[in-house]
Amino acid sequence: MVDGIRRGRMDADEARRRVLDAAERLFYARGIQAVGMDEVRDAAGVSLKRLYQCYASKDALVGAYLEHRDLRWNAALADHVGRVADPRERVLAVFEFLSEWFRTADFRGCAFINAFGELGPASPPVAAAARGHKGALRARLRALAAEAGAADPDLLADQLLLLTEGAIVAAAMGTADRPAERARSAAKALLDAATMSDQPLSARRPG
Amino acid sequence: MVDGIRRGRMDADEARRRVLDAAERLFYARGIQAVGMDEVRDAAGVSLKRLYQCYASKDALVGAYLEHRDLRWNAALADHVGRVADPRERVLAVFEFLSEWFRTADFRGCAFINAFGELGPASPPVAAAARGHKGALRARLRALAAEAGAADPDLLADQLLLLTEGAIVAAAMGTADRPAERARSAAKALLDAATMSDQPLSARRPG
DNA sequence: ACGTCGAGAGAACGATCGTTCTCGTTGTCG
DNA sequence: CGACAACGAGAACGATCGTTCTCTCGACGT
Structure with missing residues (x-):
């Protein structure tokens, strides 16, 4: 449980980076309201659950x-x-x-x-x-x-x-x-x- | 039937003016996506039906x-x-x-x-x-x-x-x-x- | 006066979106 | 090996929005 952090934390950081990269690209290119969380998820290649773990909203x-x-x-x-x-x-x-x-x-x-x-x-x-x-x-x-x-x-x-x-x-x-x-x-x-x-x-x- | 246009057209012009005034005020103040047609209807004081008669979309x-x-x-x-x-x-x-x-x-x-x-x-x-x-x-x-x-x-x-x-x-x-x-x-x-x-x-x- | 047309009020519909939940799977540890 | 926690995929939920539909009522022509 404690050591579960080992790989988990690395993946979490990687996921955060990919989510932020995807969000930046999409929000900048098409506007904030025009991009849904589903699209960010697709572009980042993570699950919705993971996405909301990285950014609460x-x-x-x-x-x-x-x-x-x-x-x-x-x-x-x-x-x-x-x-x-x-x-x-x-x-x-x-x-x-x-x-x-x-x-x-x-x-x-x-x-x-x-x-x-x-x-x-x-x-x-x-x-x-x-x-x-x-x-x-x-x-x-x-x-x-x-x-x-x-x-x-x-x-x-x-x-x-x-x-x-x-x-x-x-x-x-x-x-x-x-x-x-x-x-x-x-x-x-x-x-x-x-x-x-x-x-x-x-x-x-x-x- | 022809004369039905008389009053109808006057009211339609008045409604158009009020709809456009309301829309201009609301869209400018709060953005386009943030303002719904219902709000334009309320501010203009017309019915939704009338609103869509004045502007088709x-x-x-x-x-x-x-x-x-x-x-x-x-x-x-x-x-x-x-x-x-x-x-x-x-x-x-x-x-x-x-x-x-x-x-x-x-x-x-x-x-x-x-x-x-x-x-x-x-x-x-x-x-x-x-x-x-x-x-x-x-x-x-x-x-x-x-x-x-x-x-x-x-x-x-x-x-x-x-x-x-x-x-x-x-x-x-x-x-x-x-x-x-x-x-x-x-x-x-x-x-x-x-x-x-x-x-x-x-x-x-x-x- | 009566039938008809159109207006108003708002319910309804379908789509979209942010967010959460379910469920089946996997990988890990005792 | 078996239990458990975490994960991915996506369904589900509630809200909002653009648009249309229904229902009711009042005004007008004959």
Whole structure:
């Protein structure tokens, strides 16, 4: 009974991983409400009983999906930005990351924007996860803006955040051509404007 | 028999109007999948039979909802921009329109982004409506950019579109402070950058 | 006034979905 | 070898939802 854990626990971890992988793929590709637990079970190759042992409810699975997605996405962005040294280029690297992301075969927008639009008002946990994800992104953009020498890092961070979210939405809906490149060009212009460091921004404005 | 149409058609139009009003309010506030036909019936104050006489299915009602929303939103934006004469100010008026919109009590993001995130892949009509709406917005921004003298109106239009969509998303999720004002400041900088070849920055006057 | 048509209210139906339960099997340990 | 716990497969259950059907009643034309 005690040692039953030996193999049981290994299998349980494996099952959890497969369930979460399947859920992430399906929820992201087709939306949360459109995917039933039966489909997750099929894709994960486990039994329903096992599925509910791993995640006690669909809500719990959705929470784990968003949490995992947040970790992966943040790590991928950090990795991409981390390869660049120049502070200004680090800001623009965010948009090169977006460009690569948009080209991935299964790209379907931001999981958090989608989940928020789908369940936001009806599901406080989903809303909180979405806000947390975007809050972390804003914090990262603010840090990059400050390192790049922006006169007002909060302002530039918000502007970059708007460009990022807009590019993601436009890429998902196909409403703009090469949205990442357009966002990058806009970010460059805003970065220039924010770091005309030693004079014009303040000199240009009267009192 | 012919005249039976007289009163019948009046009531039918009235019922259609009330059904569409109720559906628009409910779908926008809580999402499409979260609102059942029974609830639309209650809010509209008609019978289910009448409801299905007005709109043959929920899909048809969703289509009418998006179409009506598109008309109203475009008209409101056109009205707001139309009150401004200066070409550069007309571009920025878009973001003042957003600012007012975001402050309305029932604001809950862009109906088309929400609907697309909710049903996009599963519902081609919804996806088409969303793309049509954003396509019209992009065309309007392109025209404004051209009138304002942008060197590359397509580039500026896309950049402004990204700012607009980003501001809407950020406003809906509450991830940025005063997103409309931030988007406006970014738009101004981009507008400056896009029209600098004609006139130097020093010749510009802040609005 | 009477028969007919259509409207309203809501029951009913079929499908779907989240969740639980049953049952037959298997693998393990004493 | 035999009991027992856990597992897989899938039926079952209760709820919800889109849609249709039934029943009753009131309004209109002749």
